Amino acid sequence: MQRLVISKAAKQALDAFKTSKGGTLAPTLKFSGSKSQNAYFSSAQTQATKEKFQLFTYPPDAKVPVPPEIVSPELRRVLQENTNHLNFDTRFGILSRKRLEHIGDVEIRAVITPYLVKMQPQLQWPEMMYLEGVLNSNAQLGLFAKDMDTAGRIGIQNIQGGKRLADLLEAQIGALLLENENREATKSFIEKLIEPSIPFHREVFRANGHKLL
Numbered sequence: 342m343q344r345l346v347i348s349k350a351a352k353q354a355l356d357a358f359k360t361s362k363g364g365t366l367a368p369t370l371k372f373s374g375s376k377s378q379n380a381y382f383s384s385a386q387t388q389a390t391k392e393k394f395q396l397f398t399y400p401p402d403a404k405v406p407v408p409p410e411i412v413s414p415e416l417r418r419v420l421q422e423n424t425n426h427l428n429f430d431t432r433f434g435i436l437s438r439k440r441l442e443h444i445g446d447v448e449i450r451a452v453i454t455p456y457l458v459k460m461q462p463q464l465q466w467p468e469m470m471y472l473e474g475v476l477n478s479n480a481q482l483g484l485f486a487k488d489m490d491t492a493g494r495i496g497i498q499n500i501q502g503g504k505r506l507a508d509l510l511e512a513q514i515g516a517l518l519l520e521n522e523n524r525e526a527t528k529s530f531i532e533k534l535i536e537p538s539i540p541f542h543r544e545v546f547r548a549n550g551h552k553l554l
Contacts, residue, residue, distance in 0.1 A: 394545055394549055396475070397538035397541045398484050405489045408513060408514070408530045410494075411495075413431075415429065415436075416436075416441075416519065416520055417495070419438055419512075420441065420509075420512055422437075425508075426438075426439050433519045438512050439512075441512035441515035442512040442515060443511075445512055445513065445518070446477075448515065448518050448527060448528075448531070449482075449511065452531040453473055453476050456532050456535070457472055457539070461543075472546070476535050476538065478507075479503055479504045480507075482506070482511065486506035486507060487506055492506065495513060517530070
């Protein structure tokens with residue numbers, strides 16, 4: 342059985358969580374599964390907005406993973422466009438930042454669940470569903486994007502708000518997927534990005550999971 346090695350960043354975040362009383366308001370979690378499972382969590386989405394569940398942020402001295410640089414001028418132009426739905430004719434096809442965002446969203450979802458199963462095969466479905474939801478939430482993705490300065494690396498200024506930063510991170514991942522025909526580079530980056538947050542969110546679930554059931 343493989344075990345997730347708790348990195349320094351994860352340990353610092355866990356220590357901060359265990360000693361704090363407040364936290365960041367949790368996103369509205371979206372759970373997937375059978376009808377009976379969704380019914381079991383029927384109160385979770387409402388309850389999560391009422392409770393203060395902390396989200397993961399990289400400690401100030403942590404080494405935050407950064408994605409490979411986008412080399413293609415066409416993809417960089419699409420990423421830097423402030424209008425999400427403006428289309429560009431590129432060698433990758435007709436693209437908009439919204440289109441890149443959709444591609445990135447699908448890729449993130451495709452990576453998270455297999456990675457959780459691989460690294461934490463003992464997870465039961467309530468906790469698995471919680472982790473899938475929070476790791477792919479706009480609130481958590483927005484914090485990841487803020488920690489690694491996604492907007493600055495792409496060359497965009499004055500982007501604020503978790504949803505906008507999350508969308509930008511998804512678009513960046515979509516661009517990486519198109520530029521790198523070998524999916525492994527993009528997959529590896531996503532895994533490294535979420536890895537320190539998994540033990541943190543497991544601790545949050547142990548402390549607060551009963552409020553979602």
